[in-house]
Amino acid sequence: MNFLWDNIFKKKGEQTAQSVLKENILFQDLSEGELRFLERCVHIRHYHIGESIFRQGEVGVGMYLIIKGRIEIHVVDPQASDEASREVFITELLSNDFFGELSLVEDNGRRTATAVAREETTLIGFFKPDLLEVLARRPAMGTKITLRLAEVLGRRLKETTEKVTELRRILKDHP
Amino acid sequence: MIDPRSAFIIRRERRWRLFSFLAILLTAAAIVVLINGLLASCVLAFVIAYLCAPIVDFLEREGLRRSTATLIPFLAGGTLVVIGTILILPLITEQLEVLISQLPRYQRDLTSLISSIEARYGVYLSTGQINLSQNINHWIIGRTGDLSVALPSILSQSFTVLLLAPFFAFFMLKDGNAVARSMLAFVPNQFFEIALNLRHQINEQLGGFIRARFLEAAIVGAVVWIGLQIIGFPYATVLAIFAAVTNLIPYLGPIIGAVPAVLIALVSQEASIDTTPTVTLLLVSSIYLLAQLIDIVFVIPLVVARIVDLHPVTVVVMIIAGAEVAGILGMVIAIPVASAVKLTFNALYLHLTNFRD
DSSP states (O other): OOTTTOOTTOOOSOOOHHHHHHHSGGGTTOOHHHHHHHHHHSEEEEEOTTOEEEOTTSBOOEEEEEEESOEEEEEEOTTOSSGGGTEEEEEEEOTTOEEOGGGGTSSSOBOSSEEEESSSEEEEEEEHHHHHHHHHHOHHHHHHHHHHHHHHHHHHHHHHHHHHHHHHHHHHHOO | OOOHHHHHHHHHHHHHHHHHHHHHHHHHHHHHHHSTTHHHHHHHHHHHHHHHHHHHHHHHHTTOOHHHHHHHHHHHHHHHHHHHHHHHHHHHHHHHHHHHHHHHHHHHHHHHHHHHHHHHHHHHHHHTTOOHHHHHHHHHHHHHHHHHHHHHHHHHHHHHHHHHHHHHHHHHHHHHHHHHHHHHTTSOHHHHHHHHHHHHHHHHHHHHHHHHHHHHHHHHHHHHHHHHHHHTOTTHHHHHHHHHHHTTSTTHHHHHHHHHHHHHHHHTSOOOTTSOOOHHHHHHHHHHHHHHHHIIIIIIIIIITTTOOOOHHHHHHHHHHHHHHHHHHHHHHHHHHHHHHHHHHHHHHHHHHTSOO
16 A cells, blocks of 8 residues: 555444544544534545546545545556556555545645545545534534644655655665 | 446436436525515525624534524524614604605706706707606606505515515524535535535635625715714615615615715705705715725725625626616625626536546
8 A cells, every 4th residue: 555545543343424433533532522513514425336536636625534435546647658557556445544634724736646436435525614614613623623634644744754765765775 | 447337327326416406406496586575585594694604603612502503693683673673663764754755846856957957958958859857757757656656565575575584594594504415415426526615615705795795885874874964964864774775786886875865965955057066965975975985995905805806897797687687686696696606617617627637
């Protein structure tokens, strides 16, 4: 699995919408009442095999959490010489994984990869307007989520920095 | 690669979802437009809901349940309306009665003023075969006659609208998000994010626009009322309310709002072309200009301009189109509707062209 998409916060087991939300790092500080409020803010979406959740280059509005199913993440390499090698596989995500969280804080940010359902899949969508609604109506709860979101993005950044440093070192050793 | 069976299922579901979504939307729109008075009730309900939304959110932030937080501004608003009706309604009724009883005199004075203008410049007007005074006289008789005949029916319709609108607004505030979420469930996956974001943007823009326009109207109404009270002009309350309401119509509203006061000031003087503009006429005009100046210098740059980005030509064309379709209500709602359509079109266009392979 590509390190950028690796769910380092994952917990195992059979999942429901409630348990996925409860066990996700972004929402783990929320009380039972706050989780019930959150359940009324999110969107449950179903995808068929082969259906895309989003495509690279589209404006992203939020993140998805997988209740059940399997999601493939790939990027399109515009410099690839032939059509067959244009789609570069990045990773596969399973239930309890989440992806697209960067869009929650970006302003009209574009999706950096394409996400496609590889099984009949059920997702929870949590989007920027939903986060803004939580912040407007329950600021304390919104703060808990945004702090955890900052933590997740910070850890992603730290990992990226470490990988870039490592790649630089490899390039330096093997010019 | 996606297999043909899955592709067929995805396409079929996408079509059904889109069809269901549009069918619900169009049915709701048809019901609102076709049932007499429902459009006005819904527009007013949206206005009330957008005006109350920040208060309801604030109360919810303070720890109240959504239903309780929604109920409080309605109870407070209802109490204010009752107190306002007891205190202000007799004044407005009295001023309106005097104004209606004086209408024939104003009409006569205005006609003779126009006749004197015609007598002086008749040589120019007659070349165009226009009998200005007679035409205007017919128009004034028609308008004032229409008003006195239509007033009872206008009042009964207004009563229905005033009862229904708060009822709708209460449930829009309490359950609006849940209803919108249920509607969004019908949107095909392909358009789901864009629809959700669009709803949020339109909501934000409309909310900001309506609150800003009402702030403008309140400021204009207050300045006109204070000014007219200071110079002791008759019908100050009625004229200030009229100026505030018409100010909701962009560009044309301020002019329409000033017309009755300027006409009253004009015909209250000696109706002769030799009469130079009097101090009263100047003072009345200055009050309306001052109200607009405060609006243009302070309110528009601070609150309105940043909310709706439409070209002035588009605004005027939309107001005329709104007036054709739904009269004064159409003129008032033309701009929010136009900005929502522009936002939707831009978002869909960008989504379908730029961001798709």
